Amino acid sequence: MLLINLLSISCQNKNERVTNSKQDQKSDNIENVISESNKNNMSIETILKLQLLAGKSGLFDATADGETYMFEEKDLQAIIPSLKSMLIGSGFNFLSNDSFNQKIKSVFGRTIDTKSESKYLYITPWNNCNRKLVFYTNDNTIEINPNSYYIIKNENFITELYAIPQIIDYQKEYPKIAAIENNIETDIVKNNTKVHLYLWKEFETEKVPEYNLKIQRKKNIQTLVARNMYLFNDSKAHFKWLILNDEYFMRSLVTTFGYYDDTELNKWVADNTEFNKENIHEINTIIYNRKCDGKIGFNYTFLKIIAEDQEKANEMYSFFKYNYFNWLLDNKNNSELTFSQKAEILARLHNFIFSNMDDYRVYEFMGSFAEWYDYDNTYSKEFKAKNYYNIPNFEKQWKEAKLEGDGVSLPGEE
Numbered sequence: 001m002l003l004i005n006l007l008s009i010s011c012q013n014k015n016e017r018v019t020n021s022k023q024d025q026k027s028d029n030i031e032n033v034i035s036e037s038n039k040n041n042m043s044i045e046t047i048l049k050l051q052l053l054a055g056k057s058g059l060f061d062a063t064a065d066g067e068t069y070m071f072e073e074k075d076l077q078a079i080i081p082s083l084k085s086m087l088i089g090s091g092f093n094f095l096s097n098d099s100f101n102q103k104i105k106s107v108f109g110r111t112i113d114t115k116s117e118s119k120y121l122y123i124t125p126w127n128n129c130n131r132k133l134v135f136y137t138n139d140n141t142i143e144i145n146p147n148s149y150y151i152i153k154n155e156n157f158i159t160e161l162y163a164i165p166q167i168i169d170y171q172k173e174y175p176k177i178a179a180i181e182n183n184i185e186t187d188i189v190k191n192n193t194k195v196h197l198y199l200w201k202e203f204e205t206e207k208v209p210e211y212n213l214k215i216q217r218k219k220n221i222q223t224l225v226a227r228n229m230y231l232f233n234d235s236k237a238h239f240k241w242l243i244l245n246d247e248y249f250m251r252s253l254v255t256t257f258g259y260y261d262d263t264e265l266n267k268w269v270a271d272n273t274e275f276n277k278e279n280i281h282e283i284n285t286i287i288y289n290r291k292c293d294g295k296i297g298f299n300y301t302f303l304k305i306i307a308e309d310q311e312k313a314n315e316m317y318s319f320f321k322y323n324y325f326n327w328l329l330d331n332k333n334n335s336e337l338t339f340s341q342k343a344e345i346l347a348r349l350h351n352f353i354f355s356n357m358d359d360y361r362v363y364e365f366m367g368s369f370a371e372w373y374d375y376d377n378t379y380s381k382e383f384k385a386k387n388y389y390n391i392p393n394f395e396k397q398w399k400e401a402k403l404e405g406d407g408v409s410l411p412g413e414e
Contacts, residue, residue, distance in 0.1 A: 043078070056198050075135065
């Protein structure tokens with residue numbers, strides 16, 4: 001009886017060791033690769049092994065998809081030579097450091113610190129003033145990732161952070177490394193959570209185009225080339241491709257980063273903007289851009305384009321009068337703006353309408369604003385203190401508006 005119990009315990013311990021071995025196999029493999037990588041300075045082959053072992057993503061506790069790999073600087077560093085080769089092969093002309101840095105300032109409102117040891121500048125539409133260097137992929141299978149872009153200093157191009165299989169046919173280029181996927185245990189336990197790994201190879205033949213790795217890979221390379229050719233080589237052909245295939249990025253250049261220098265880009269935004277109450281937040285991001293230094297960039301380019309079309313211009317002026325002005329002045333909206341910043345936006349808009357609207361009637365616009373919101377001269381004092389923002393004719397227009405008011409005479413004023 002004792003012998004049977006001992007045998008039973010021995011078998012149980014053996015089974016536990018086998019189970020634990022499977023659970024720890026992935027962790028051990030990754031640690032071994034990392035150990036090797038220290039000797040190889042994180043080559044693209046080493047990074048590829050790490051990414052394949054971790055899987056593309058995973059199903060956690062059979063309920064939610066999540067990331068199984070933590071991207072770091074080494075992942076970006078590994079793909080830069082390949083990305084650069086793709087750009088060269090597409091005829092991209094790399095700018096000088098000075099020209100490139102100036103363009104980054106113009107487009108994204110960010111300054112490249114030439115004295116900084118960092119090789120990259122991180123930018124995101126979610127927080128363009130974020131100076132912290134973090135590493136995210138724009139993987140549409142994991143919704144928590146913000147849209148992230150990386151300025152590659154001294155190499156002088158912009159890119160997303162891609163996993164190697166997202167830009168390189170790794171099964172063709174690295175067949176020996178790709179073979180390790182055939183031996184990866186896909187059902188593991190990570191931090192006491194059951195995880196089913198989705199391997200990269202499974203997406204090579206995915207039927208849904210959005211998740212098909214071959215289709216995604218082609219689109220990623222096209223996007224890399226098109227963005228750089230448009231931004232730094234002024235390619236009109238790639239501009240057309242981008243507004244058809246990369247709408248979010250192109251629109252964010254105006255709405256988030258405040259890039260107003262490109263008339264064609266702003267015309268495209270104007271053509272795809274409806275002036276209605278439901279769209280007020282989006283229009284707000286088009287009209288102005290709050291820079292990281294607190295200054296306000298104002299999109300005169302967009303307003304002038306709208307003003308050229310009389311029908312759409314009237315639509316815009318009515319939108320400002322009946323919707324936008326009251327919305328902007330409501331303290332519940334645009335809480336990031338100070339009083340001084342809101343005052344400048346209002347001043348520039350009222351001046352533009354005064355100067356460009358056919359059949360402009362002072363009392364309907366600037367006069368009404370002066371009557372109802374400047375009864376204590378708060379705005380008058382602010383405008384004067386800021387020298388009327390050096391806006392041509394604005395001082396004269398404002399004083400006229402103060403005299404005329406909303407055009408409604410009070411009792412005894414007839």
